[in-house]
Amino acid sequence: MPVVELAGVTKAYENKIAVNDLSLSIDAGQMFGLLGPNGAGKTSSIRMMMGITIPDSGRVNLFGKPFQRESLDHVGYLPEERGLYKKMKVIEQLVFFGQLHGLSPDDARKRSTAWAERMEIADALNKKTDELSKGMQQKIQFISCLLHEPGLIVMDEPFSGLDPVNAVLVEKTLLELKDRGNAILFSTHRMDQVEKLCDAICLINNGEAVLEGNLREIKGRYERNRIIVEFEGNPAFLNSEEIAEAKNYSGHAEIRLKPHGNAQKLLHEAAGMATIYRFEMVEPSLEEIFIQTVGGKANA
Amino acid sequence: MRNTMLIAKREYLEQVRGRAFRLSTIGLPALFAVIIGVGYVASLGLGANKHLVIMANDAALADAIRTQIVSDKDGTPNVDVAAPATPDTRAQLIRQVQSKAIEGFLSVETQPGGLPKASYTAQSSGDFITNDRLKQALNDGMVTERLAGSGMRPAEADALVKGISIETFQVKKDGSVVRSNAQASFWKGYVMALLLSMTTLIYGLNVARSIIQEKTSRIFEVMLATVKPSDMLAGKLIGVGAVGLTQIAIWLVAGAAIMVTPFAEAMLTGQYAVHFSWAEGILFPVYFLLGYLLYSSLFAGLAATCETEQELQMYMPLAAAPTWLSFALIILIINDSNSVWSIAASLFPPTAPIIMFLRMASEMPPVWQFAVSIGLMVVSIWATLWFSSRLYRVGILMYGKRATLPELVRWLRYS
Known part of the structure; x- marks a missing residue:
């Protein structure tokens, strides 16, 4: 049973078709790369998966069921447009996001502390967000997506703004989560990371899937010249x-x-x-x- | 509902912990106190220490006018008399005015068989307060002199022109009769209405500002992955509204504490008797809440269409218009608080909170009018929320440019 399934999904804004008849599916324990040039329809596809926008036609299934908001309790989402409450302390912010995902305040606090240590930002927990560097803020958002142990992790450009050391830390964490059976989808422009991390990809252009499937199989289709x-x-x-x-x-x-x-x-x-x-x-x-x-x- | 309350709690704590809340909680009543205090103190000194001269060909009349001027306890000018005036007196006095030795002089020329001709020549032509006092003194002085001339004792004549003051009492709904003062009642209503309009606007705009800040910080997309737009909007409105109620509660408690002081007690039982009723205590937060929800829900929708606070400023006249209209109707309300226009304005939702309090200052309106006004406000809030929630859920994800009117109309059509 796929964790995410898009079947013939189409979305149009005003006079532009953002996504046209897109189909893809992601299984548990799979790392999936959503690729495409700027404006290809990656973010629009992700927003439909997250129920932020509704497809004009087609079907979105999460965890084997047609989309329903309750399913989002098992999804961790890092959008392309990052956002944190600037004046809130990091720990309060993480507890708030944890609670929104159904955790108790105590549980959210314990998990936030553990993740902060793992992502090497424990010192920042009692600081206000606007006192932190962009990379640190990125890691806080990354943690906020994972606090509730989601079965599906959706990340739009997760490596942008990270220095090489922190990018490796995030890569390592994603691989561990994948090994634990989480389904992970991320969009990126960094092809080297997709080659290194992804099992399957979907390349979209002008809202349509132009290449989709297992990465090894796709590469096998091309001549070794x-x-x-x-x-x-x-x-x-x-x-x-x-x-x-x-x-x-x-x-x-x-x-x-x-x-x-x-x-x-x-x-x-x-x-x-x-x-x-x-x-x-x-x-x-x-x-x-x-x-x-x-x-x-x-x-x- | 759980997420709505979590958002409301976050919003509440962030605002209550903020410096702006502390400053406005203390600052706003302090500002009122300072404005009223400065106005009062300044009025005490009006006309004081001014050196005036009364020039007249009738010395007795000049003395009578002088007596009237110096007996005015609000202004204590130094008044000389130049009577009977000679042909040179006027020129001399003009020179004194020019050299600023005196502030001005009042010239009174009595004419046989007619009313005297009077003129006031001074350094300043805009001092209408002194002009009014001189006019009053001239009239009173003339009447006193004429009465004395016809045989009345000066003290009797003086007492007669002083006039008789009227004490006012108000019959309450329960039949009790309390001492009242129309002016004090009006000012009480005015201050309460002003406080109500200011808090409603401040907190309505706080919601708008908070939405723009969240839009700028790009937090909406993170939130929308867990919370419905309607829950987010509801949480924000509840949170900021609770901040406003907290502030009003602090003011009420502080006000009650001040009222039991001997100074306030003296104020409340003396000439400026002001009575606060339980109804006013309850209706103030009720009308605040209704006014706040009406404004904030409207501004939430509009803020979602803006990119910056500067763009939001464009909608400011829309917020201020009902307040301007309400205060423009003050004369109408004072004149007759139960006229058709007064009642209509107190039922019209955008002006209802302020007008109701102005009406309550002169006479408590009947219960059915409160019920209708509250009912109409609830319906308006519902309609505004419908309109705003549509703009909000599309607008918060639109970045880059301010929406045009045709775009806003299209957003409203999205289901």
Whole structure:
């Protein structure tokens, strides 16, 4: 049973179709990446999942049931537009959000303290929010989504505003939650993070899903026509007839073969001219797939 | 309901703990006290220490006018008499006025068989208070002199022109008769109405300001993932309304404490007798709550369409208009608190809270009028909430620009 299921969902604002006939599903224990250029319809899709807006047509199911507000008690949501009460103390703020999700004040306080220690912001608990850095505020919001131990975690651009150290901390936490069986959906522009974290993706453009499914399967659909070569000696083999494009970075070359180009023949040519330390056929990166799929069609 | 109360509690605690609440709780009554006190103290000194000269060809009349002027306990001018006046007296006095040796001079020329001609020449032409006092003194002095001239003893004549003051009493609904003072009653009603209009506006605008702050801090989307927009709005209205009631409760308790002091007791039983009834004590918070809900629900919807507090300012005249209208009707209410216009204004929801208190100051309106006015206000609040909640739930997620009128109409149509 999918934790989230969107079936043929459509939403239009004024004269613009924000989401058009979008279908996707996320299972428990799955990390799902929602990708797309700016204005593609990611936030609109997430808002419908959260019941903030209502689809014009189609169906949204949460935990196997048609959307109902009660289901949101089991959802943790970090919106793209972050917001905290600036004049409230961090601990009071976390307890407030915990209570809104049905926790008792004591329970909310205990969990907030434990999460603050885990996210390395325990010192900030008694400070007012506006005294904290943007990254700290981001972590507080991250905690507020998780206090009530939601089965589904929805995060819109969760890594924006975080330095590399804190981004790794958030990544690690998300992976732990996934291992515990939580379904996690996040939208991002950072393809490296999607490659590292996600099991499945949905790439949307102009409100429509243009690529959807298991990340390995998607990558498998693309030809392995990229080769990384590390060598010492004559680089003349980079002019081979098998090659469509080659970039040489002083002994490290990135090669794209012509359609039906022969990698074995190229290896043979290279070995005759230089000492080869590495010759690896690699699958296309998600970034390449993204650019190839969305190409010039992106709105932003 | 649980989430509504949580939001109300958060809103209440944030505002009550804020500096603005402490300042306005103490500051607003203090401001009233200072304004009234300054006005009173300033009026005591009006006309004091002014050096005036009475120039007349009739010395007895000049003396009679002088006696009247110096007997005025509100103004204690230094008055000289130049009588009988010679042809040079006027020129001399003008020179004294010019050199600021005297403030001004009153010239009285008696004419055989007619009324005297009088003029006042002074440094300032705008001192109408002194002008009025001189006019009164001239008339009283002339009557006294004429009465004395026709054989009446001066003390008797003087007592006659002083006039007789009237004590006022009011018959209450229960038949009891209490000493009252129309002026004091009016000022009591006026101050209560002013306090009511100020608190209603302040807290109505607090709701609007709080919505704009939340919109600016982008907290709505976080909240909407757990709470319905209608619950959020209800929580905000309850929370801020409770802050207002807390402030009024503090004022009532402090007012009651002050009233048992000997000073206040003297005030309440003397010439300026002011009576506060239980009905006024109960109706004040009731009308505050109704007025507050009407204004705040309207402003909540409008605030959701704005991006900044500056944009909200555009709607300020809308908030102030009923208050201006209410206070513009004061003369009408004083003249006849039971006229059709007075009753209509006290039933019309936007002006009802203020007008009711102004009417109550002169006479307690019948119970059915309170019932109708409260009923109409409840219906208006319901209609305003319907309108505002539609603007609110769309507006809080709209960022970037202020909504245009056609957009607002479209928002209202969204179900």
